């Protein structure tokens with residue numbers, strides 16, 4: 060278990076990226092791996108006697124040089140007693156940010172990929188009087204509009220996943236802006252809808268340099284996206300619950316929670332069509348050990364996650 064950021068920090072072009080954890084929590088292995096048989100997933104991930112596996116809660120902090128942008132805010136500290144029984148409510152994010160010298164007031168922008176309780180929990184906190192207030196007082200918050208519309212009237216299947224206190228007060232006050240998908244929020248940081256886990260979940264795409272890297276002419280002409288190609292732009296994507304851990308990178312290894320499992324497969328295919336040739340760094344929201352990796356595809360079709368050295 061790790062709770063410090065020192066191990067998970069890298070430079071992406073002009074940006075600095077760090078991963079901060081809100082802690083880890085137990086999750087039913089069957090639900091985590093959907094239709095994949097346990098004899099297959101249990102070779103890769105250990106389950107306890109109750110069939111629980113350990114899931115992480117990874118937020119991504121991007122320092123652009125002008126702003127501090129926080130992608131995802133974990134599970135937070137407002138779970139009901141019933142939900143605490145299942146998820147224990149680790150609530151480590153603010154401590155971990157603080158240990159790295161980052162105060163809530165330092166955050167300029169917060170982006171939620173979707174509005175499930177384990178992705179936007181620290182958006183708000185209760186103050187001394189029990190009033191819901193923004194955790195990051197100066198921040199502009201962003202979330203997918205379709206997700207918010209859905210969250211107001213979720214299905215019986217997933218209504219437990221939505222806690223309106225995490226976003227409704229922010230929308231009401233105008234501090235949260237709702238996104239259609241495709242917007243650039245600040246130069247280099249944009250969102251893109253990947254349907255599957257929910258209808259409107261968005262990945263957060265970070266292009267760490269606004270200018271292609273200058274390279275000597277004789278090395279140009281290699282394949283597009285190769286670091287030696289003149290059009291190479293270092294890129295990362297917080298792909299959220301489209302592939303929550305490195306164990307979910309295979310096209311067919313989706314979660315049981317996905318509302319549109321066939322669309323999960325198509326969205327992964329669409330993601331890989333760019334992310335593989337352009338060598339994007341993929342950031343994993345629920346991986347307790349490997350928060351980011353470069354995904355490669357072998358000739359056999361097998362997908363592998365290469366950890367960042």
Ligand SMILES: [Zn+2]
Nearest residue numbers: 173175256300
């Ligand atoms: Zn989710």
